[in-house]
Amino acid sequence: MPSPGGDGEKKQKVLKVLHVVNGEYYSxxxxxxxxxxxxxxxxxxxVVFACVKDGRFxxxxxxxxxxxxxxxxxxxxxxxxIDRLIRVCAQENIALLHAHTPRTAVLCAGVHxxxxxxxxxxxxxxxxxxxxxxxxxxVVGLVDWWAARQADRIIAVSESLRRYWVRLxxxxxxxxxxxxGVAAWESLTVRKPPEGSWVLGTxxxxxxxxxxxxxxxxxxxxxxxxxxxRVLAVGPFESEQxxxxxxxMTHRLGLDEIVTWTGFxxxxxxxxxxxxxxxxxxxxxxxxxxVLLEAMAAGLPVVASAVEGVPEIIRxxxxxxxxxxxxxxxxxxAIARFLDGAVDWESMRRAAYERQRDRFSLESxxxxxxxxxxxxxxxxxxxx
Numbered sequence: 285m286p287s288p289g290g291d292g293e294k295k296q297k298v299l300k301v302l303h304v305v306n307g308e309y310y311s312x313x314x315x316x317x318x319x320x321x322x323x324x325x326x327x328x329x330x331v332v333f334a335c336v337k338d339g340r341f342x343x344x345x346x347x348x349x350x351x352x353x354x355x356x357x358x359x360x361x362x363x364x365x366i367d368r369l370i371r372v373c374a375q376e377n378i379a380l381l382h383a384h385t386p387r388t389a390v391l392c393a394g395v396h397x398x399x400x401x402x403x404x405x406x407x408x409x410x411x412x413x414x415x416x417x418x419x420x421x422x423v424v425g426l427v428d429w430w431a432a433r434q435a436d437r438i439i440a441v442s443e444s445l446r447r448y449w450v451r452l453x454x455x456x457x458x459x460x461x462x463x464x465g466v467a468a469w470e471s472l473t474v475r476k477p478p479e480g481s482w483v484l485g486t487x488x489x490x491x492x493x494x495x496x497x498x499x500x501x502x503x504x505x506x507x508x509x510x511x512x513x514r515v516l517a518v519g520p521f522e523s524e525q526x527x528x529x530x531x532x533m534t535h536r537l538g539l540d541e542i543v544t545w546t547g548f549x550x551x552x553x554x555x556x557x558x559x560x561x562x563x564x565x566x567x568x569x570x571x572x573x574x575v576l577l578e579a580m581a582a583g584l585p586v587v588a589s590a591v592e593g594v595p596e597i598i599r600x601x602x603x604x605x606x607x608x609x610x611x612x613x614x615x616x617x618a619i620a621r622f623l624d625g626a627v628d629w630e631s632m633r634r635a636a637y638e639r640q641r642d643r644f645s646l647e648s649x650x651x652x653x654x655x656x657x658x659x660x661x662x663x664x665x666x667x668x
Contacts, residue, residue, distance in 0.1 A: 298330045299379040301657065302372065304388040307335030307354075309520070310344040310548075311489040312574040313384055313408040316441070316464055316649070321347035323650030329657060332376050334369060336388060344550055351376065357387060366394040373399060380404065380657060386411055386424050389431035396434065402660045405435040409571040410448045410592065413493075437656050441572040442593030460656050463596070464572040465649030468641040472583045477629050478560040481512040484619065485559030485584070487552065487575045491522035495565035495589065496530055501612035502565075502619065504537045511623050513542065518555045520548040556582035560629075561622050564588040567609050572597065580640035585632035587618045597644065601627075603636040 301324070305317050318341075321331040331350050335342060336357035345352075353372050357365045369391060372378070381403035383392040392403045411428040413421060429452055432438055438459045440446035446461045484503070488494045496517070503515055521527035527545075534543050549555055556562075562579035564570075564586065572593040579586060580597075586604030588594050600606040605621065607614040621627050 298325075298328055299657070300330045300332055300376055301380045301382050302332050302334055302369070302376065302378045303382045303384065304334045304336065304369065304392055305341065305384050306337045306339075306387060307333075307341040308337040308339030309489055310340040311519070312464075314341050314345075315466070315574045316406070316408065317341075317384055318345045318347050319466065319646050320650060320653060321345070321350045323646050324654060326647075327650060327654035327657075329654060332372070332378065334372060336365065336391070340548065357391065362391060362394065365391055366398070369395050370399060373401065380660065382406060383431075383435070384408065386428035386431065389435070390427060393431045393434045402436045404437045404439060404656060404660075405432045406439045406441075407432070407445055407449060407571065408441055409569050410445060413568045436660055439653065439656055442596050444592045444596065445571045460652075460659075462649060462652035462656065463644055464574055464577060465644045465646045466574060466577045466581055466640070467646045469581050469583070469637070472634060472637045473557065475583070475633075481514060482560045482623055483514050483516055483558060484561050484563050485516045485518065485555065485579075486563050486565070487518040487555065487579075488564075489519055489522060490517070490530065491526060493567050493569045495567045495609065497533060498567070498610060498612045498615055499563060499565045500530075500533055500537055500539060500543070502616035503539060503542060505612065505616045506619060506623070507539070507542060509620075511620070513623070515539075515543040516546065516555060516559055517543060518546045518549050518552065552578060553582065556584060559584055561619070562586045562604075563615070563619065564594070565609070565615055566591050566594070568592070570594055577640055577644045580636040580644070583633045583637040585622070585627075585629060585636055587615065587622070589615075597639075598636075599639075603632060603639055 303317055324331055333350055333352040334355050336355055342352055355365055355368045381392045381395060381401050383389040384406045389405050396403050411425045438449055439462050440459055441464050443461055446459050449459045450456050490496055562584040564576060566589050568591055570592045576597050586598050588598055589609035590606040591609050598604045605618040607618045
């Protein structure tokens, strides 16, 4: 056996990457960040987190063994945050920076200017149509564009999002598509086709662009037509005001006995196992929804709006049904096709399970991100 430091095979050096994240939620983008922390080690990269907001991410993440620094970022006056990030880079011997939001992209651009560390921007959704607050979208979108154009690479989670950045003037060679991925389940759960009452599920950080109002109207129509169903709505709300709005609408439509709002749930697998059909009625702003991949991993067929990256995951008629966004009647008709047995629930759930394993695994996502890191040609470390 060769002795340590001898002439034997040397242990591969681990390059550390500082992932700068918001941290207030544990939703789709945060699940990507958490999964990367778990998956990148096999490719020789170690993750360190820096959170700029307090919230659920630090407590909920599965990658508890990964170092995490809390670096508050005020609305104005970012110099102190940049200074602290530079100290973390020196302390952890960081080789590369990885931003995940417009806010953290601004910080990474600032750190890069002072350290020359290469950096990557992970684009999870199209900022210019991230919400229904259009003026805010424009302001944040301009800041996002200003920061992202300085990144060495932009990782787009879907082809639709890659095209978005190229249209904004980013050279195509600098924008790389790396589809999101989740851990595959060991096997497809054996289940009988639903009989009688169906459980429809949806899961999100509930906000206006998720189209929950469209779902509620569709459910009211189906229930009035005599269909027996329940709805399991899993996830937190963007604000208390929006929570009141949705629950008041649920009551007004007479759906209190049909719709269950669970709030934030840490163990989403149990919720997915309780569903017969997954529904995502988003209006816009979807890069590549992690909830769809998690539903497919659980062997759930899907009814979803055909927005942005969704058709890159779900092939209409194969893993589920796609509908035009914003139409409660189209959504209700697609759901009714499952309830009526007009589509093969078993074959679609099997196709969903297999497509996730083949195309959207945690390993494939980590490999894609590691390849982007590798393109940056031996990232320079902070000076001693």
